[in-house]
Amino acid sequence: MQLHKILILGGGFAGISVLRNMSKLRHDAQITIISEDNFFLFTPMLPEMASGTIHPSDISIPIRKFCKNAEFIQAKISSIDLKNKLVAITRTFDGKVKILDYDYLVIAMGSTTNFFGNKRIEKNAFTMKTIQDAIAIKNHLIHMLEIADGEDDQKIQEKLLTVVVVGAGFAGVETIGEINDFIRDSVRHYYRNINPANIHMVLVSGSAGILPELDKNLSKKALDSLQKAGIRIVTKTKAVDAGEDYVFLGNGETIQCATLIWTAGLTIDSVITSLDCDHKAGKILVDEFLRIPKYPEVFVLGDCAAIQDNKTGEFYPPTAQHALRESRTVARNLMHQIFGKDSQERFNFESKGMMAIIGKRNGIATISGYNVTGTMAWLVWKTYYLMMLPTFEKKFKLALDWTCNLFFKKDITLIRKIKKKSLNRFDMDDISSLDQFLFNLEPEVKSVKTL
Template identity: 30%
Template sequence: MLYVNDLSLNIPETTKPRVVIIGGGFGGVNLAKNLSGKDFQIVMFDRQNYNGFWPMLYQVATAGLEPDAIAEPFRKMFDNGEDFHFRLVKITGVNPVTRTITTLIGELQYDYLVIATGTKSNFFGNESIKKFAFPLKRIPDALNLRSQLFQAFEQASLIRDEPLRQSMLNVVIAGAGPTGVELAGALAEMREHVLPGDYRGLDFEKMNIYLVEGNNRVLPLMSPESGSWSQQFLEKKGIIVKLGTRVEDYDGELARLSTGEEIPTQTLIWSAGVTGALIDGVPAESIENGRILVDQFNQVQGLPNIFAIGDIALMKSKKYPKGLPGVAQPAIQQGKHLAGNLARLLRRKPLKPFNYFNKGTLAVIGRNGAVGDLPGKLHLKGFFAWITWLFVHIYYLVGFRNKLVVFSNWIYRFFTYQRSNRLIIRPFVRQEDKAGQEFIRRYQED
């Protein structure tokens, strides 16, 4: 048996400055890639041993891709990295005074600390929604949602009670940002082209997909043109769009909306908000609206030698008074830029301020349907935006194998409409779901 007392971080001593990176997302990975192992010892911590391409997570959840097609192990990404060390350990706190980070198995001193922990789902204090809804932030979330969807269809094919069967077929998506819109479009395509052939005894014209958004348009962070076109595209696909509406409560069986409407459903997908994944030890005065305040050099306010990049960092400017948008590009650019600034610190040269270059935002809604807001107030929509989305996402995937797998999957689906990963590998059942537990016991236990 392995005991915590038997473990240690096992990081070799070094005479070089030690850069500790907490988080291996877009920001952390691009920082590590651009730091020189000859100049620094680089230590990365993450709660998972891989980097994922999260903009395509919804495709794992809707059976379009397997998880290993959008992920790459850190140890493979940095197998040639000089003086790079990865540890699959949770960080429990930071001590700016002693320049140490603490973990469950020990402490480690740093010369420079970079917090790149990203965000987590924000349930706005609603414990019931947190308990029963399905978030979509990590690969385990996507696999849980995939299992839930297909378990619901399997159970619906066995149920004679019409109201209960309908609740199995209803899917509610809270939040009409890119994740919610892309999920809704993918589910609509499954409903039209895949599920009727798999479950011939079910009438999928009765499957309702609700997209609920508290703002007055879908894709509220994109242009009004993109939001309007996307809503029309979704409604043509049969998505029920409810704007100016919030999901106020959910008990695992009934979603209650702010309008008073109640929707019976076994599947509520939560994409309605995120908040920063904060670390204990960062003082309250350095935090605002769940994110860490940083200056133009990504240095944390009031904390020398501690930096924050990506979604966790709140960098205000005249153009972005509420901080940079929580998308991949700011994290990628900040990671690369901070690597250069750390090298300047080492050589005692002045730091260069970070300037964000907005390359645009893309969202896909379904086959031949996407929208894009590009620099110069250029707006794309329809087939050309969809092709642009495909190639941009292939480009940013990590690893040649992943690019090839994803591209071949998309070609196959374009001609066949099929989603071949409709497997319930690990059944997902909540403790409170007695019906689900009985389903597993009767039909899947040895």
Template identity: 35%
Template structure:
């Protein structure tokens, strides 16, 4: 809402579209000071997305791809909060609570929606629980730490060949620029550091790229895509084309058609959809729920709302559909939107978006890339050199450019770091997905968690003298795994999934705290355990008698 005579412009999102809109608006404030800018983002930094995959391999420093928004936008009020809702009628934005649990409301006169896309795993069994997205610095850092941990575990795993195979198999779903760059960097990293692990044979490593179309990189020409496929294949990446990821568990990637790839590392860059907040907005939407905007970047049917970037459908000035969701388009859209917002406040002629794109580039790992520059195809080392040179100059700030250039130089001379940063514990409570036939745990395993079935079914079986006996069938709302935790022994039976199942699992440390401070809960669980044990023994005696 207006503060006196000043108008308030609220920008949602801190990606290319949001940050550059604020940047161009700051240039327009001048001495008139007739509007203020507020930007809402869940992080206090701007991510230079094209370089994010290099965090995996450590080619650049962990913080080299990010810039503090406050330093980029000194005249903008930054709110580091999650978005809760947007009320279009009252023109207010509600964000998540901070240290105090109360609502945080921000009024606006003009709204800019630049929320980008989010990886959307809805409807895909097990992907929300077990697939890793790749959208921001936290995702990149988590993946890097996870991969190093998998290598550390595999180096000392000698007893379980299946587990060893899972640890040394890395699956990436999605063959667009993001998926290909992640697969390329991941492949270079694991194969490069394998020589540091005496217990790992590089021949055991598998990096698999799953893509639903007949070639990767649909954004570029067939010639460049085929070059990329040949190069990745030569470097050890397995390509699964015309193949769709259907489901996932903590131990497998399930491919449409039934094939199961044993893996403990699944990265999925697809599918994506606009931010969930946009779904709740009563605004015109087109394909995949993206907002419909005109060439002035104004949302159709409104006079005070603008949209840009991945979350908006903006007509291509060349007349061929809509603008692609690229950084170069978002930056130019931001400039047009900023000019038109100022024109709405002060009066004046508005501009239309008129940018046809300069080309596309994608890195393929070690000293290779593909590029389409103004219709000219370039591949190999020259494309890689162009990729690095162009993106280096596009980084915000000379200090950031100097850091990245230094990191790249040192990367040519020094081996990759193998430091695993254990920033936080994730062993407490989590949701897991299991496919039919998969064992949640096996008889004789160490007891480390208790499970509560959310939906689906499982059976409890016990082996004795080579015979397998069914002890129980479990369904939604029932729990299992408490016996080994309460008696501090190994698992007395195997629990096997019989239908797609989602379950909550609680780590034994938190389970121990609950039973220590809630004695009634422990007593109740102990009674259930005793009844189950007695029932199981009776079944065994009956089978023995037969």
């Protein structure tokens, strides 16, 4: 029996969800998933990782755990040839390029951080997109606390303890809320030489408020809660320049700080934007079946897909909730094509709601038109995302960490330099035998080896 070759590009919410839904095909398809990371990352909880609330392993799952009937390749997607049904991938280890052919292609490559061409901000800012980002931010914050505790100059201490987050969407709001609690709690419990008045948390928003995805009343409540927690909100301005110890805003203000975190925008990989198909703001424009109209064997979903809501005319937002629902539609339509069915399922989805954590045991949520705030919204957020984790093992570990965090203080262990061996390629052609290998060793080493 001829197997249909299916390539899935991307190991985020969209790609992994398609893989899991396609597992029913078993021997009817040869499925290969390609990702630069060998794990799936539950990105909505990155701010909690940056604040030390949860452990990195709680929200990262090896992709191979989902590959019972599929193959996984860790590589970078270099190019896509839609006309000839080919995908070029590059092994980061040695730069080796491999060409893969396909019968059906699923593009779920997500997005990357957008600095809008500002190289100085890109150089001096942290981002909140990957597991490395969250770990780096946590280490940096603890390092600043340690330095500040030993600093007598109050102005320098103030600069060390000033954190600026640019971008007031869900990522920015949750990040500043988590970091604010982490810094203030750590100072109260551990750092006796730090003056709490020197702690400054600043959230920069380009709009008149924060969380523009929510209705104005709920957004206003979130803003008030953050301000009560000691966070300054700067609205109607943008960050236009940055150095190692400052951020320059569009309103002319310069903020002296040691920590800048950028959550202000996303962009699409050049592999996607250069494809021979229609685009919308860099994203691939798909039809109601989530296919590229010119190439019906190619499905696109997630952050890199421009999917129009036929009811409102607007485009669906790039959220995990939408990516999960899109993956079901893609999997069903793939099955219909493989089994020769003419019918295709149209994508149609109304969001169940949106929610965010804005501080310790405090959150906001809108669910089926109802607004919820405070501890109840915080519990709803925790419960919803706990249930969304793909495996029971991770759900158990996360619930355990959350429970422990209610009774114990957050960890402030500083992990400094980690040695990494640089290994770019293997060249085994010149080593034909063990004897020749030993011959090239130093004499004293060679004698030990021969013994």
